[in-house]
Amino acid sequence: MTDNLIIIVTGASATGKTTLSRNLAKRFNLSVINKDDIKELLFDNLGIKDKEWAGKLGMTSFEFTHFFTEKLAQTGKSFIVEGNFRNEFSTKVFMDIKSKYNYQILQIFCHGQDKILYERYIERDNSGTRHPGHFKLTCEFEEFKKLLSKSNYKLDIAPTLNIDTTNFEDVDINQIYDEVDKYLNSVK
Numbered sequence: 262m263t264d265n266l267i268i269i270v271t272g273a274s275a276t277g278k279t280t281l282s283r284n285l286a287k288r289f290n291l292s293v294i295n296k297d298d299i300k301e302l303l304f305d306n307l308g309i310k311d312k313e314w315a316g317k318l319g320m321t322s323f324e325f326t327h328f329f330t331e332k333l334a335q336t337g338k339s340f341i342v343e344g345n346f347r348n349e350f351s352t353k354v355f356m357d358i359k360s361k362y363n364y365q366i367l368q369i370f371c372h373g374q375d376k377i378l379y380e381r382y383i384e385r386d387n388s389g390t391r392h393p394g395h396f397k398l399t400c401e402f403e404e405f406k407k408l409l410s411k412s413n414y415k416l417d418i419a420p421t422l423n424i425d426t427t428n429f430e431d432v433d434i435n436q437i438y439d440e441v442d443k444y445l446n447s448v449k
Contacts, residue, residue: 273345295344375409
């Protein structure tokens with residue numbers, strides 16, 4: 262197994278990134294940095310306030326995610342990093358780490374139909390299982406759709422596995438494992 266691969270799992274909210282990254286981590290015995298885990302730890306230690314505060318902690322959690330990505334890259338070991346990374350902010354950070362530490366990157370881009378993502382987001386908000394620090398979606402579908410269209414979660418990084426998670430039952434996790442395994446065993 263190669264020791265210099267960063268697997269980036271990215272995409273919009275409610276695309277299944279966290280579940281996929283944790284399944285990959287378990288399957289391949291890799292460490293995973295999860296942006297929302299960091300954000301929730303910040304909420305637990307600094308408190309929950311308003312939407313503006315949540316936004317500040319969200320930006321800070323991205324900064325910590327990038328920081329921890331570089332720290333793990335210093336070990337020379339393969340690992341996973343997951344979050345709703347935006348191209349205009351994160352591509353350069355990851356490419357700099359790739360270059361500085363001689364890493365390869367595999368991007369897994371999770372995406373789905375806007376309406377389904379909106380419904381999942383609302384369902385997750387109402388489930389009572391989401392950390393209370395995350396703000397609830399307050400917009401209607403059309404505004405949500407506009408927000409999604411303005412956010413580019415697919416990074417300018419290749420190679421990329423595009424995973425349509427519109428219907429989770431249609432996602433072939435074993436095929437994803439096979440693809441990741443190829444990269445883990447062929448990248449030098």
